[in-house]
Amino acid sequence: MYEPVKSLGQNFLIKSSIVDLMVGSLDIVNGEDIIEIGPGHGVLTEALLHRISGRDVKVYSVEVDERFAAKLLGMYATEPSIEIVHADILKWLPTFTSDRKVRVFGSLPYYITSPILHAVIKMNVMPESAVFLIQKEVAEKVCSKVPDASYLSTFVQTFYDAEHLFNVPKMEFSPSPKVDGSVIKLTRKNIAMDHLSIERYEGFLHRAFSHPRKMLNKPFSKEELAKGGIDPKLRPQNLSSEEWLEFYGILHA
Structure with missing residues (x-):
């Protein structure tokens, strides 16, 4: 058993029932590819296989830690349905x-x-779906709606329906994180936008x-707001992702 590296944020899920729930939540269809981010010891990997x-x-299981990548390569050397990739996920996804x-x-x-x-949203092939275990506070932010929308929720929900499935207590990890x-x-969602347009929309x-x-009369001019039919007294969290996308389209037509 390798010691976790704190700088890589390594906290490994250890409860099998949560592993099964996560894998069961992923819509798996014949003829598709699955990218696993950060397999670590391979607990989720084994359930997925x-x-x-x-x-x-x-x-494609992408692991940045050379120790775990080597371990997984040894475990699955003869398994044709999996490719172990030793890489930084943020550098690998765009390729x-x-x-x-x-x-x-x-x-x-x-x-x-x-x-x-x-990076997932900007991939060359935008994924059909994703199931992620993330920090609870960030999950709430990603899934938030008007009037509590944030930049992150608006960006993600422009392209994806975001659903909070269940919480995972910190004691179900080893070592236990603080949260x-x-x-x-x-x-x-059925949104067609090329990479350059996504980056412009992000900006x-x-x-x-x-x-x-x-x-909204702070970041946008009176003319821009009038053109988009946007109430200048609203705040950014008061507009849905659909309304932001429509406003962007009007200003960049």
Whole structure:
């Protein structure tokens, strides 16, 4: 058993019932690829492989820690349905391409949850769905709605329906983190946007939420708000992701 590296945010899920619930929440369809982020000791990996046994599904397990990558390579050297990738997930995701539909899965390091969510949305093949175990507070933020919307919830929910599935107490990890976790499920919406447009939209939302407690007449001009039919007295958290996308489309037509 390898010692966890604190700088990599390594807290490993140890309760089998939660592992089974997570794997069971992932919609697995023949002819698709699954990307597992941060397999660690392979607890989720093993459950996932059991679930796809005998099916036309390929798993890419991406692990940044060389020790665990080597361990998993040894465990699954003769398993054709899985490829162990030793890489930084934030550098690897932009390089991944496939002619099959993709789903993403994993217990994410809490400290890079937001960058991973952004990287998933910007993938060359936008995933059909994702099931993630993340920090409870961040899960609540991702799933928040008007009037408690945030930049993160608005960005994610533009492209995905976000569902909070269940909480995971911190004592179900080894070592135990300081806070509880939650499992969320993201299901893709029918939004077509290329990579450059997504980055522009991301910048647009950063502008909108740059002063979250201020009214929208702070980040936007009177002319822009009038063109979009937006009440200047509203605050950014008062608009839904659908309304933000429509406003973006009007200003960038």
